[in-house]
Amino acid sequence: MTVRVRFAPSPTGYLHVGGLRTALYNFLFARHHGGVNVLRIEDTDQTRLVEGAAQNFIEVCRWSGIEFDESPEKGGNYGPYVQSERTEIYRPHAQKLLESGAAYYAFDSAEELDAMRERMQKAGIVAKYDRSSMRNQYTLGDEETHRLINANTPKVIRLKVPLTGEIRFRDLVRGDIIVPARDVDDSVLLKSDGFPTYHLANVVDDHLMEISHVIRGEEWLPSTPKHVLLYQGFGWQPPEFAHLPLLLNPDKSKLSKRQGDVAVEDYRAKGYFSDALINFLALLGWNPTADREIFSLDEMISMFDLKKVNKAGAVFDIKKLEWMNAAYLRSKSVEELGEALIPMLEEHGFHGITSEYASKVAVLLRERVTLLSEIPTFGDYMFSTPAEFDDAYRIKHRTLATSSLLVELIAKLPNEWSQKSLHDTVHSFLEEKGIALKNIIHPLRHAITGKSVGAGLFETMELLGRDICVERIKNQIPD
């Protein structure tokens, strides 16, 4: 059997990191099995549409390294993959359900439905469409139903859920799921505006696109019985289902805004590496081995196994993401870092920096930051005169080096400018004067970087060059 999976987001805003993980698992599963990964845009709710959201999903997934073999832009054998462009497909299918007795017409207004729910709530009954008391094909009779339809009365088509028995299906992550039919609602399949609801469009599309495995978030588990009923109503073979554990806030509720960033865009904007984010996300709910944390996308593809996906939700721990990003930062090639750093420098007004120099600075400072994007501020002094000087640091060490000592040192600074020569020069100077390193290193660091923290001073000085260092030291010598 050919594996065909799909990622089917609704274009109602930014891509959620939970959505990205779902997309990732679909992608890993497809690639692992040499199958096809489809992107389908589920935009049947025209009221919630956000302009450009779908294109943004594609863009963000591409940034993340997730590829779609068939998508709205790529098309494919079964395209288009935008549901609002496929509306004419769903209506005949709803019709088929009507004919086979798996669905029925209903004419209730929003007010009537509200009243019904209120009534049931008061009576302490579970709110669920009451087929026997509302205005539908069954209570009205066929004749009245046809009259209303001919009179263009607003109508919907609802799923006819059996009154008794149970609905069961197998989930690849959770095993057998059994739900009493009496607990399943007669959901609307075709809305009065003629658009299908999620349930109908989803099932019809999954079937027509020959989706073999539906891999989606656990929040869809409760509606899966309806989907199973739809497959039965159509006489179709349902796909395999795999419901992924949810991503959680620290308080264990479903990951949401309010408790931190949830948009992939946010992490991208902050400067997280896409491969680090993906690596981190992949390990939330799945673990290929017991003793490693860092995996390349290719490794993940070759090791991915739905059977090893966890059932319990996973807390999104930003600390671990930060650690992972820092780990990636320390392992990336100097060229890659330089290239990535340039635009970040531009953003801070540092123009004309060569990628060679940017690379060197990145390597110099990468062990001290979590994000590459911190370097323009953390290491501003590598690109311009320090914007400000840490006064507390200066005051703490002010008594250590006298002006005359610094003047004397400047005169001895080597012409052959390197970390080693600087180290040797300073140390022999200290020996000659009989003073400790701290007496000179802190005043120098302050003068050259303005900051109390940073990389090794001699390495920093080597990169900065003789002229800049001498000038900065002179500028900080009190008159």
Place this chain on the structure above:
RNA sequence: GGCCCCAUCGACUAACGGUUAGGUCACCACCCUUUCAAGGUGGCAGUACGGGUUCGAAUCCCGUUGGGGUCACCA
């Protein structure tokens, strides 16, 4: 509340029914050291609870408790 799902260190997780319950993040200590990191070493810390089944249970079964999801003409 109904229904469904879930339950190993604070977090992510590993463990054919037989392990001193392992690794990673975080945290703590020490080492290294020119500040801060990084790195190294060590440490703290867990099978929710109660019953079964079994020679033997984190693992299988039942219950309890706890947590979560979901109950729209949204997806």
